[in-house]
Amino acid sequence: MTREREVIAVLVELFREILGDPAIDLRPEDKESDIPGFDSGKKVLLILAVEERFGIYTQSEEVDGLCRVGDWVALVLRHSTTAV
Amino acid sequence: MSGGGDWRSRLRVIGLPVRRGPARNHRDIEQSGLFDLEWYVARVPDAGSSGLHPLDHYLTIGWKQGHSPGPLFDSAWYLHRYNDVAAAQLAPLIHYVRHGRSEGRLARPPLDALFDGFQSLGGNCEFGLVQRHFGSETLGLLRFAQVPIGGLIAALEARFAAFSPETLQVEVDDKDEYQIVLPAYGMRFHTDVYLGAVVADRVRENEGKRLGYLKRKFLQDLDGSAKTFVYTSTWIEKSSRKSIDQLLETLRSFGKHRLLWVTEARADRPAGSVERLGHHLMRGYMDRFSVDPAQCSFATWQTLCSEAARRLDSV
Numbered sequence: 001m002t003r004e005r006e007v008i009a010v011l012v013e014l015f016r017e018i019l020g021d022p023a024i025d026l027r028p029e030d031k032e033s034d035i036p037g038f039d040s041g042k043k044v045l046l047i048l049a050v051e052e053r054f055g056i057y058t059q060s061e062e063v064d065g066l067c068r069v070g071d072w073v074a075l076v077l078r079h080s081t082t083a084v
Numbered sequence: 085m086s087g088g089g090d091w092r093s094r095l096r097v098i099g100l101p102v103r104r105g106p107a108r109n110h111r112d113i114e115q116s117g118l119f120d121l122e123w124y125v126a127r128v129p130d131a132g133s134s135g136l137h138p139l140d141h142y143l144t145i146g147w148k149q150g151h152s153p154g155p156l157f158d159s160a161w162y163l164h165r166y167n168d169v170a171a172a173q174l175a176p177l178i179h180y181v182r183h184g185r186s187e188g189r190l191a192r193p194p195l196d197a198l199f200d201g202f203q204s205l206g207g208n209c210e211f212g213l214v215q216r217h218f219g220s221e222t223l224g225l226l227r228f229a230q231v232p233i234g235g236l237i238a239a240l241e242a243r244f245a246a247f248s249p250e251t252l253q254v255e256v257d258d259k260d261e262y263q264i265v266l267p268a269y270g271m272r273f274h275t276d277v278y279l280g281a282v283v284a285d286r287v288r289e290n291e292g293k294r295l296g297y298l299k300r301k302f303l304q305d306l307d308g309s310a311k312t313f314v315y316t317s318t319w320i321e322k323s324s325r326k327s328i329d330q331l332l333e334t335l336r337s338f339g340k341h342r343l344l345w346v347t348e349a350r351a352d353r354p355a356g357s358v359e360r361l362g363h364h365l366m367r368g369y370m371d372r373f374s375v376d377p378a379q380c381s382f383a384t385w386q387t388l389c390s391e392a393a394r395r396l397d398s399v
Binding site for chain 2: 033038043044047048059
């Protein structure tokens, strides 16, 4: 499994838990706004969960640039130096 | 309201000249509905006294001065976005109705991107709701908060030092919504969580985390690149110019930020218009304020923010 796929697998787990929808599946091209239940309040909880899970610390402008699932994957890969 | 209809009779009623330029230009634009006569005349004072039909004013003078023909077409943005149109020195609305529209070009910036360009400072949550209406889900500490301007300035000056999980209090409003109160700055945050859904201690814990992250992000934003902040003076608090100047000065102590101060319209300042009060301060005018989506004046907010963005681009 590539690192991108590993990261997406963890993101799916976190999105399902925080958005309360076990049916959520994620593809890199999916827009945040198309994910059921996603809004700004949930996004904050997702960012905190991603930071904790991957041991990373995000900057505001990076978070402002998150639009698609692929952006989240790139953010994690850019920051994390250890395997998932 | 729209550009269609019998212009000659409408121009006579409001006392403007009825002389018209090339018929094809008028026909094409009239059919597009993108030239809003009353909107244009209200925002371009010269248009009513130039002796030209207002549309001819736009086609010969107005677009070169950066004016838009109506709220649904953004001349300056169109020229900035499409270099080939700018190079052709063609009135952007003519290009759009004859070529741009069929080529799939945009008449104005996508609205979520437009509203992403602003960050709310309160005083209430109306602008946050407006952003959501237009598809903009920005992460702002004060987006859904009631914020008195004095408390806001004090918080900024102290970098929200009095903001910590221990200082946040939980209250329930008259609609049974939990709210987080920060007494030191008189701030009140919506939670969108209602009595009975969870216990107050859980609200404090969850909101403490959420607001704690948003505080961190807000301080990063203040220390970062230039932002355009929006402060709305509503019925809750009529801010004075002096306090707005103080707010701007405080924002500028962090970075090259700008402030859009939004107030009620006046007889000489129509709803949706924007007045520049200084290099970094603009004042926008609304016909009404409401946090009820059924009453909120979304179209006026759109006009106001488009105009503010246009003025920012022209600086």
